[in-house]
Amino acid sequence: MTLNTRIDAFSELGITLQNYIESKNSSSNFSQKLTNVIRNSEIQNAWFAQSQIHNALEEWSKALTKENLSNWLQTYSFDQFVEKRVAVVMAGNIPLVGFHDFLSVLISGHDFIGKLSSNDSLLIPFLAEELIAIQPKFKSKIEFTKDRLPQFDSVIATGSNNTARYFEYYFKNKPHIIRKNRNSAVVINGTESKEELEKLGDDIFKYFGLGCRNVSKLFVPEGYDFDSFFKAMYKHREVINHHKYANNYDYNKAVYLMSSVKLLDNGFLILKEDEQFSSPIGVLFYETYSDQAQLEQRLKNEKENIQCIVGKSELADVGYGQTQHPKLSDYADGVDTIDFLTQKDI
Incomplete structure (x- = not known):
């Protein structure tokens, strides 16, 4: 797949989510399935109130436009690209918190291996199924697991300060991004x-x-x-x-x-x-x-x-009411995920 093909697929996913947000009572097959997934996610994890899941879905529906994706990626070079198997150990503190890593790995052209959090094991796999329905070539590039990670080349892991120490040791011989509490x-x-x-x-x-x-x-x-x-x-x-x-x-x-x-x-x-x-x-x-x-x-x-x-002082980097509206380039812990994924030696 070319970069433009990948951008087109994710932007189509964004349109699908936008249609769902604008007409929650739709009788379409996608809407009914997503509604069920949202309900089951709340049953699985009571912190995932349906209103909060809708917030997360709405944010991604706005972010996944062709213009946003293209502008985000235009400053990166994919000339050195070598396809790798990238494992992502996902957090589950808020709905779809691991979606940015899912997007970053796949939009870069790599294979995605997701170690799901037990707190958020339904939403991202469902959106992955829809992405595959939009672009079937993604099918061979997406894998999820709740157990031990299969073979991989590099890893992105998010956890607490305690688990980060474990990640640092366990993944010390692999190119990695390790995120901690912030x-x-x-x-x-x-x-x-x-x-x-x-x-x-x-x-x-x-x-x-x-x-x-x-x-x-x-x-x-x-x-x-x-x-x-x-x-x-x-x-x-x-x-x-x-x-x-x-x-x-x-x-x-x-x-x-x-x-x-x-x-x-x-x-x-x-x-x-x-x-x-x-x-x-x-x-x-x-x-x-x-x-x-x-x-x-x-x-x-x-x-x-x-x-x-x-705040609104010189010390602030985000305006009031904007913390949960990050841009695609607002990387967790300030570590540029796409830059990491476009290095030839990851």
Whole structure:
């Protein structure tokens, strides 16, 4: 297959997803099958609420256009290309989180071997079937497994900091990308409008805060009045109606109260002053700052732990409400996947 053939196939998949998003009640065979897969995914993993899966599908329907794919790939050279078998150990924290690696491997012309997460084992294989229906030549290039990986040439693996150490050892003799835990932060300067803070709520609550691009840490000016922040968060109050989120919120609140930890709480979100970046579900950590230069140095020191920084200051790289709308070129952990996949010695 040529690169243009691969682009055409994925853009056709994007059109199919767009049609589904725009007419969820369609009686087409694809729509009925996808609806069933979405329901079964929620049964398999209660964090995958149907609304959250629809969010992920809508994002990919917008990303997989011929223009987006072509613009994304135009800066890369495929002259040195040698077809390889690339294994991908997939995460399962949010719906379709492994799809970018699936896309990257196949759009580069390699064979894809996916080690599925037990938390997300239905959605990507289903979309792979649709891709094969669109372009049958992909059939011999896609393989999924829930067990030991078959023979492969290189690997992309995503996991926790603990599993990353295992990956580093296990895959040390193979070309690899190993991703670890990361979290996102926001720098608030106190001039934010209600609309901006409401958009920040999307960065916090979408996918229940389980994604590496979800904001888990606030930096606020000394003396910051959280009243406007909590008023803006009220728009997202329905999150507490999800039983797993509510259970986590209640548990973390009880632990903190028993330890006499000082908290700010609005009934569905807890704020705790803490220097760490990775907060529990239902909790946001925050720090205060008075010196912009010191804050900049603090963020530089934590660069390896931060996926993106939200806000409207020079320190931010993502605007309010944009963390869960990444471009195809917004690579996880800042590691260029396509550059890795186009190296002749991978």
